[in-house]
Amino acid sequence: MPDMKIRVPLLLAALAIATSVVADDDPRHVRHELMEGVRDAAKPVGLMLRGEAEFDGEQLMQSLMVWQDAAGQFGGLFPEGTESGMDTEAAPAIWTDRAGFDAALAKWATAVDAAIEAAPDTLEAARPVVGPVFQTCKGCHDNYRISDE
Amino acid sequence: MRRTVRIGAALAAALVVAGWWLTRPQTISAGDLPVREPDPVAGEAVFWAGGCASCHATPVDGERARGDAKLRLGGGAELDTPYGVFRVPNISPHAADGIGSWSMSDFVNAMQRGVSPQGRHYYPSFPYASYARMSTADVMDLKAFIDTLPEVEGETPDHSLDFPWNLRRGIGLWKRRYLSRIPVVQFDGAAAEVLRGAYLVEGAGHCGECHTPRDRFGGLLAGQWLGGAPAAEGEGKVPNITPAAKTLSGWSAGDISYYLESGFTPEFDTVGGTMVAVQENMAKLTKADRDAIAAYLKSIPPVE
Numbered sequence: 001m002p003d004m005k006i007r008v009p010l011l012l013a014a015l016a017i018a019t020s021v022v023a024d025d026d027p028r029h030v031r032h033e034l035m036e037g038v039r040d041a042a043k044p045v046g047l048m049l050r051g052e053a054e055f056d057g058e059q060l061m062q063s064l065m066v067w068q069d070a071a072g073q074f075g076g077l078f079p080e081g082t083e084s085g086m087d088t089e090a091a092p093a094i095w096t097d098r099a100g101f102d103a104a105l106a107k108w109a110t111a112v113d114a115a116i117e118a119a120p121d122t123l124e125a126a127r128p129v130v131g132p133v134f135q136t137c138k139g140c141h142d143n144y145r146i147s148d149e
Numbered sequence: 150m151r152r153t154v155r156i157g158a159a160l161a162a163a164l165v166v167a168g169w170w171l172t173r174p175q176t177i178s179a180g181d182l183p184v185r186e187p188d189p190v191a192g193e194a195v196f197w198a199g200g201c202a203s204c205h206a207t208p209v210d211g212e213r214a215r216g217d218a219k220l221r222l223g224g225g226a227e228l229d230t231p232y233g234v235f236r237v238p239n240i241s242p243h244a245a246d247g248i249g250s251w252s253m254s255d256f257v258n259a260m261q262r263g264v265s266p267q268g269r270h271y272y273p274s275f276p277y278a279s280y281a282r283m284s285t286a287d288v289m290d291l292k293a294f295i296d297t298l299p300e301v302e303g304e305t306p307d308h309s310l311d312f313p314w315n316l317r318r319g320i321g322l323w324k325r326r327y328l329s330r331i332p333v334v335q336f337d338g339a340a341a342e343v344l345r346g347a348y349l350v351e352g353a354g355h356c357g358e359c360h361t362p363r364d365r366f367g368g369l370l371a372g373q374w375l376g377g378a379p380a381a382e383g384e385g386k387v388p389n390i391t392p393a394a395k396t397l398s399g400w401s402a403g404d405i406s407y408y409l410e411s412g413f414t415p416e417f418d419t420v421g422g423t424m425v426a427v428q429e430n431m432a433k434l435t436k437a438d439r440d441a442i443a444a445y446l447k448s449i450p451p452v453e
Contacts, residue, residue, distance in 0.1 A: 042417035050407055138412050138419040143212075147385075147421030 028086040031077040034070050038137070041066040045130060048123060055123040060130070064116045067133065071109035075102065091146045101144050108136040172321025174264040179254040183286055187253070192294030195287045197433040198353040199280070203426040204228075205240050207301060213426060222247070223301030228274060230381050232367065233310030235274040241301035249300060256292040257285060263324060270320035272308065273327070273367065279355035281330050287353065327368040333357065334374065334449050346445025349438060350375075359387045359423070376452025385422065393451030405443035410436070 024030075041063035047053035048060070078094050078101070094101045111132040120126040196202070206214035207223035214221065221241065228235040241247035248256065255266040263270060263277035271277060280288070313319065333351050336343060350356045361369045362378035377389030390397050397405070404415040409431035412420040420428045431439060 039417055042413075046413055046417045050403075052403075134411070134413065141419045141421065142425050145421065147424075 026086065027077045027079055027082045028088045028090075031074065031090075032086075032088070034073060034077070037066055038070050042134070042137075046134070049127065049130060049134075051123075055126065057119075057121045057126075060126060061116070061119065064112055064133075067112045067137075068109070068116060071105065071112055074105055089145050089147070091144045094144050097143075101140075104136070104140040104144065108133070108140060111136045171325065172318045174262070174268050174270055174321065175324075176258045176262055176264050176268070177254065179252065182253060182257060182289070185286060185289070187289040187293035189290065189293040189297050191287075192290035192292070194434065194438075195283075195291040195353060196294050197430045198349055198438070199283075199291065200353075200355065200427060200430050201240070201291075201295075203430065204237050220298050221301050222295065222298060223303055224305045225303070228382060230274070232274075232314045233308060235272065235308045235310075236305050238305050239301060239303060240295065242296050242298060243300040243302060246302055246304045247300065248295070251292075253289060253292060257288050260288045260291075261285070261330075263320070263328065270317050270324070272310075272314075272317075272320065273323065274308075276355040276358045278324075278328050278369070279352060279358055281328055282332065282348070282352035323366060323368065326366070333371055334445075336448070339448060340444070342441045342444045343448045345438070346441035346443070346448075349434075349442055350445050354442070356390070360390050373452050375446075375449060380423075389452060390446055391449055391452045392447060393453050397446070402440065402443040402447050405446055406436070406439040409434075409439045409442065 044053065044056070044059050045063045048055050078090060080095070082088065083090065083092060083095055111129075115126075115129040115133055118125070118129045120129055201222065202214065202219035204226060205222040205224050206219045207221050207225050208214060209218050213226075222239065223241050223243075223246075224237040224239040226237045228237070239247045242249040244250045248259075251259075251266055258264045258266075259271065259275075260277055260280045261283070262281070263273065263275065265271060332347055334347060336347070339347075357369055357375060359381065360375045360378060361371075362373050362376065364370055375390050377394070378387050379385075380387050388394060388396065392398055400408070400415055408414055408420065409428060411432070412425070412428045414420075431442070
């Protein structure tokens with residue numbers, strides 16, 4: 001069976017690819033999906049802040065809830081061993097400066113909580129409480145996300 | 150035989166003289182400057198448009214400066230490029246270590262002719278090939294603003310470049326080929342807003358220094374203006390920002406302006422990489438100037 005020599009590594013490679021695809025509970029996968037949800041929730045709110053969409057208080061609260069939920073989960077989604085692989089954009093600083101990362105995450109969570117507490121019902125009321133939510137999410141990326149560009 | 154030697158020697162000497170003459174630093178004198186009182190307040194806007202702090206602000210704990218630390222222009226950052234390592238100098242108003250003892254014409258010659266007060270060429274890692282397109286009045290205002298900033302002690306070491314880039318005099322030839330005050334994109338009857346954008350992008354903003362690919366002498370390829378390029382440091386790519394760009398083509402002028410103001414893309418992803426510092430600078434411009442940059446980017450020739 002001369003083919004066996006080729007077939008076994010091929011099989012192993014295929015298996016490796018298959019398992020990496022189906023590993024839905026891998027933290028790298030979970031945090032990526034969660035982050036996309038955060039971004040998707042930001043779009044309707046961002047368009048309101050830009051003045052390109054009507055103010056919609058209900059939509060705003062929905063997005064804030066998505067962020068509150070995500071903020072509660074992110075802290076546990078960057079365990080040792082998930083520093084690389086699966087095209088993660090997590091920066092090494094998350095692991096070398098965990099206290100800084102946790103503080104940046106907490107800043108975002110605090111801003112989200114404050115905005116929910118304020119429950120703004122006009123654009124003028126929303127601006128001062130939603131602005132910090134956007135700034136803290138961007139601020140965390142500045143240190144703790146790598147860019148492919 | 151002796152005659153041939155003599156002619157050969159004379160020719161060689163003539164070549165040396167011609168080469169010396171061709172590479173000589175060319176400066177303007179104090180008398181050529183416009184007569185006006187420089188305005189430090191206007192100069193602050195020029196400072197942010199020019200991105201001075203992004204290179205010259207002294208890093209804090211090995212990280213890029215943020216907030217007020219951006220006003221401490223002690224240099225010290227390093228640019229690790231294919232030509233070698235460039236070290237960013239101190240341009241704070243410190244008299245001995247910075248540029249505090251410079252005259253106005255010293256400053257204008259540095260910014261727009263790439264020549265130091267001692268008459269030496271600067272390397273074009275200092276983007277004077279872009280700053281040459283600024284108005285001299287703006288450059289004068291910029292100096293007036295920098296003069297108000299904190300003095301920072303400490304000289305930074307010189308660059309460590311590879312041969313032949315370490316032959317500084319050769320930059321004289323480079324300048325003959327690449328240093329020009331003529332706008333890159335020629336518009337026929339464009340709106341004032343587009344021309345203002347051109348002035349900001351091609352001049353102070355020096356966007357082309359990263360977003361345009363270079364030829365083998367390090368000069369920008371004008372035919373691929375803003376068409377995207379390999380990053381000067383590391384392995385990354387700097388994106389195409391012409392109307393043919395894969396991503397940017399789908400952005401409206403309003404999207405571009407908002408991105409420069411807020412750091413958010415139309416999909417509400419956030420700005421990343423070295424563009425973060427640039428975006429923070431752009432956020433300090435007026436909305437009219439950000440709109441002008443967007444209008445210009447929408448008007449330039451597409452690069453596929």
